[in-house]
Amino acid sequence: MKHLISTRELTTDNAIAILDTAIDMVDVRSRDVKKLPTLRGKTVANVFFEDSTRTRLSFEAAALALSADVTTFTSQGSSVSKGESLKDTLQTLEAMGADFIVLRHSHSGVAATVANNGWVDAHIINAGDGTHEHPTQALLDAFTMRSRLRGDAARGMDLAGVSVVIVGDVLHSRVARSNALLLRTLGANVTLAAPRTLLPREIDGWGATIVSTLDEAIEMQPDVVITLRVQKERMTSGFFPSESEFSEIWGMNDSRLRRLPSTSIVMHPGPMNRGLEISGSVADSPQSTVTEQVANGVALRMAVLYTLMGDSR
């Protein structure tokens, strides 16, 4: 595997191998010396055409922990405003020595276009393309689920039999698509809970069950509830009547949390709209994995960088 564009490309064995390597990277991060020499002399370019806090900082921390050099490009304040094309921008970065390009863009399919057209020799890692995919988020979510639910026995295991509910703004969520595809590969059962207006048209290939209210999903006593951010910045028209109605029907709140088994977990990829898709008290509860997801994100991205470096084809 030279690039990581979509979780669709991952086989069960690939995915489990990455998750297993991430266990060892978590261990490295708990030591006094938190650095490995693995990517010494390599350069990781973070190329962000869209805003990000977590993903950019996380890739940066992962690259530094593997001793890579890191350059960060954000389209704001760059020559993109002078009309420089994506291809020219990436080739400029490669000419400066980038071995890995971590790419985020507001348009779906950009990462695949770059990887398939041979514009650059670097490894391409999709860090979110529009409403399409965000594979490292899905991997770190799967990693977090596996660690919480399987404990010390997690190594080598898939997620067979685990029931996962993904709730909220599925339409605009690259996290939802990447998660649904990866979770299916790992053997989990996925249920989507969303208003009809916030479900994408083509979800047949996701292998997911669809329910029409969050309460219906809660009754299924899922092991995991993934709450999605309502992406107001991508909404051009009214997808739901009001925020209060949305949070009433689709928000993860205390009363819904109480109806879940005490071993179930609530996840959110961040950034959260507290009080909309997730209440503040749920986000801060012991069953929430929000900060754990961030911590695991660094280890998981170390595992991804390491896995790709072995394949230059």
Add this chain to the structure above:
Amino acid sequence: MTRIVLTKPDIDRALKRIAHEIVESQRGLTGLVFLGIPTRGVHLARRLGRLVADIEPQEIEIGTLDVTMYRDDLATQSTRATVATEIPASGIDGCTVILVDDVLFSGRTARAALDAITALGRPDVVRFAVLVDRGHRELPIRADFVGKNLPTSTSERVNVSIAEVDDLDEVSIA
């Protein structure tokens, strides 16, 4: 053509001798940590630890040292799976670390292991025990304890089988 060079009794004898040598060379009787390099080195480390404890009853710690991320050939080889590194809860600072592997060849694994140890702490001494030294070193590295020196050509393959992994104890050249 496969030639068997060490049988189970040979391996048992070699490990027993190494255990005696380790006890002899030990300066104090505390803080002995056996770190095996996966996969077979880990099992050899366990056996050596038991043998040393039989000779000189003492607290012995046994762990695993994964050197994968410290290798110098990662960019040219396909991705190798990592293995958990397990060291004593109290760390390895001030200990005598006995690094254990099945075969010593180029010395590159041992080099990576020394770097991995440095990242984990600062032992007083690091010693290196191998079941087979087949020569052809590419780095200035040697083992302190050797089960068997085995002259080989670079085109030959040395196969070490360990009962815990391969269901029998045997070293062969192919």
